[in-house]
Amino acid sequence: MADVAGTTKGARAAWRVPRFDWTMAVFVLLAVLLVILIVSPLSRLVIESFSDPETGGFTLQNFVDVFTRKRYMTAYWQTLQLAGVTVVMSVFMALPMAFAVSRTDTPGRGLMYFAVLGAFIVPPFLGAIGWILLAGPNAGWINQIWESLTGSEEPLFNIFSMWGLAFVIALNVFPLIFIFATSAFDLISSEMEEAAAIHGAGPMRATWLITLPLALPAILGASMLVFLETIALYGTPALIAIPARFNVATTQLTTFFEYPAKIELAMAFSVPMVLITIVLLVAQRMMLRGGTVAVSGKGGAREPMKIGRWKWLFLGHGIAVGLLAVVLPAFILVTTSFSVAWARPFGFDNMTLANYREILFEQQTVRDALWNTYTISLTGATVCTALGFVIAYMVIRKLVPMSAVIAFLTVSPVAVPGIVLAICFYAAYAGPPLSLYGSSMLIIIAFVTRFLPIAFVSCASGVRSMNPELEEAVRIHGGGRFRALAEVVAPVLKKSLLGVWILVFVICSRELSTAMFLSSYQNRVISILTLDLSEQGEYEMLAAMGVVLLVITTAVVAVGMRFLGRDFMLRRN
Template sequence: MTSFQSTSVEWSGETPVPQKLSWFQRLQPSSLLWLFLAAILVVLVVAPMSMLLVTSFTDGATGGWTLGNYVEAYGHERHVTALTNTLKMGAAVVVLKLLFGVPLAWACTRTDMPGKNFVRYGVFGAFILPPYLGAVGWILLAGPNTGWINRAWYALSQSSEPLVNVFSFWGLVLVTSIGGFFLVFVFVSTAFEMISSEMEDAANMLGAGPVKTAMKVTFPLVLPAIIGSAMISFLGAIALYGVPALISIPARYPVVVIQLAEFFSFPLRVEVAAAYSIPLLLITMSLLGLQRLVLNRKGYTSISGKGGERRLVKLGKWRWAMFGYCFVVVALAVLMPLIVLLMAAFSKNWTSFSFDGLTLSNFYYVLFQHSSSQKALITSVSVGAVAATAAILLALCIGYIVQRKLLPFSSALAFIAVSPFVIPGIVLAIGFYAAYAFPPLALYGTYTILVLAFVTRFLPIAFTTSAAGIRAIHPEMEDAVRILGGGRLEAVRSVVAPLLKRTLAGGWLLIFVPAAQELSTAIFLVGPTTRVVSVVLLDLSEEGQLETLAALGTLLLLIIVAVVAVGFRYLGRDFMLRRQ
């Protein structure tokens, strides 16, 4: 009888009316697991952000409340200049990423441009290539004195001025943009592929050419995807650490992330760093609100409710011109920096490359002689794999709670799960430092804090992937397990997880690739024994060991490519672009 109490009904001669479940009835022992998982989510997301805010108002000496941290953070002109410089750089990066990503997405999905597979693989290469390795490649190419492009320019023109200088504002913008336009391509490509050709045909019948049709009909329909990708591009640009660390310091163009790193140098000023990072959170919240305001004022639904025919736009004589533009973007983002990195990795001296100077000594040094490289490789791959696995498992359970409404506050859990999406990685790292670096936990410099921070950082990817998959599974299949005596957890293990294994595997890869390369979150959390490859590469660049850096970066890329190749074989080449 007790097993039927939660679903008992009152009979009055009419249709049975289910009784409303009380809090006591909801909180049965079987629900404790879901509450525990919800608590983990709060610990990962809410606690660090709350501690960040509290720390920003805390006096480091007395422990009392103060506004002095904000005065110190923004009472100096160079600190304010770093913030304004960051906003300018972020805006310029957004424009350039859209110029790179949107035309390539349109060309690959809506036109008859040749070489589409080449472009797609090239764009995917931009996702695999870490931004800081791309920055090193461009330093080798466009350094004002020893960059290969400028050395060729000096030899040909006899000029004393460099042709290009990566250590400048536009150098910073270019390198930041080419390292992150992959997401713009993915979001906008998905939107383009969902548009029927009927409205474009109507515009063509009224006399509009391909370009006018694209500008007046096609692109306005994908405006939500463009705005969303622009917001992500801005957030990624202002929070990126590796590229500014390599370029903005020599360029003498201070930005927020470099100033935050100074607060973490001796003497340590965590409270000031917390206060200095709060405006970044306010900026991201404002952008999110602006996005919703813009999109809510207009509708962006195509007339054909269900998938109509999608015909390719005939570019005619512009086919190869479009491919030429795409090739230039891929060359800037992947081919050029990757080629010079490989040349440096196999050279005794990168400034004077020759076939006689080819060597494997850089790889031998990295693998067997350098004190940090071998362990850093193992740490990066292990932490990335563990974080991806933990994020997917947690997201699967949280997504199940949300979709099946197992807890009264399930909608709040969904909001918490996706909220790290708008938290810059470097701000998240400061929050984790403030929350968990000190006793009684004292997790600073441990593998635990790295894994927890990475799980939180990439939880939105895992949650959106898992939740979309669970929505596609009818609850009746889980009910069959429960009728046979299994619980909810057994239903997840035996029904939900097996049906979603391909989706979850794709989500795992989407997390593993950036987690194995992560620098912005790791830079403030690693310790002497937990250094990851990204941090070691940064140290090598400061020491001027660019050949060793290139060899270590190449090894990391080979590992990531091998893992992704397995994903291609199991999931298909388009697993990154699948729509849930």
């Protein structure tokens, strides 16, 4: 009887229905959510651009209107001009610094590194405000000093020009070229340079003939990213280009939302910007896969190059760039924040704490903007990091069908400029049935979508480096994939996840382009309020608000540097 009972029990166990794997169901649900999150708003770019505003039917008239209007074509042309000049200026700023830090015995290399980090931390709109206060043609401090010294009524600098705009943007985006160039220089062995020196070539000649050609693909790839960043930037052009009457693509886009809004024209106008972005991103990928030692090699022995008196020139260049990008804008912002009137000479009779008292205790609008900024940034960074981590695990371990498609969709927002992505979300979710316009939820969703590629790529790199045997051990002992993810993968990658969270948090707190069309009076963030205060001429209050923003952001970055290393913000994955 015991044998029969045992046999029956074994037969029942053999025919028992397998336990449903809820883990896989959740992963599939996340994959569907990702498709909806990205495909729905981005599809509106195509749908609306070919839609007739009156009948809703298919039409090419929107593109005809865009390409036959002189004002629109001028905006395109001036945007390309601006991006080209910005790239040249950025290369001039970043390349000598990258070479000095990576390859030479130049002193003060740590200061150059922190200058680059500072330029990344300072939001573009605050840098623009700083240079308006410094080099405004009428009351800028530099021009006031010039007038007092020479008596000339002609300003020394006029920031309200195409060259001034390109200069200010370059001071903000040159870290991109520095990061890529430094990574390339670090991978080049110094043996070839030493061989050139043996044959009589000086350090600068060896650099020109050997080092730079090897690093050229990375430099050109970074230059393309700077080009794309420039054509997509809104905050700095809004502060400088509009007063200069220099129309660019991003400022032109805002005119389509003047009453009555012309969503179809805005979408049609955005399509060429997206196509340019896609072409340059593909070219950049192909260039970085060219197989040069600068990009794909392991590197070799690297001894700092002794460059003699040239090192003082490199040091002077690095100090100059640091002063222009970080020190001077930060100094003028701090000084203005304590001033009664920023245009008057700074002295004890012009000092006050009233600006800080007003923004922290009296101005409800500013307090709400600060609260909205950090609430949205905290939520967006947390959701973005968690979602990027789970999707990266799902894709790298191939837990769902079509993992390659999921990965492609996750990184696809990279090809859409922030201001265009904001228009897509406005078209998709602002109206019925969801009617999310005016809610912080819409901004958070847009931020998560836009910065998800950063989280995904970083987390995928970490997951790929882990041996899956650790997770399989958990499953062998009865644990599910979520348990393996929570108790094995996440703890191993906790530093990487913290780095991703801080990076996304900093970017969200300074983001303007994506928030431009999605915020209302009730949920304005600091970047949007900056534009409003600038238009009202409230530079003293604006500067105080900017200083508070910088202090909080710098504190967050300092915590990251303490736990993750000083270069975690400037690593290239």
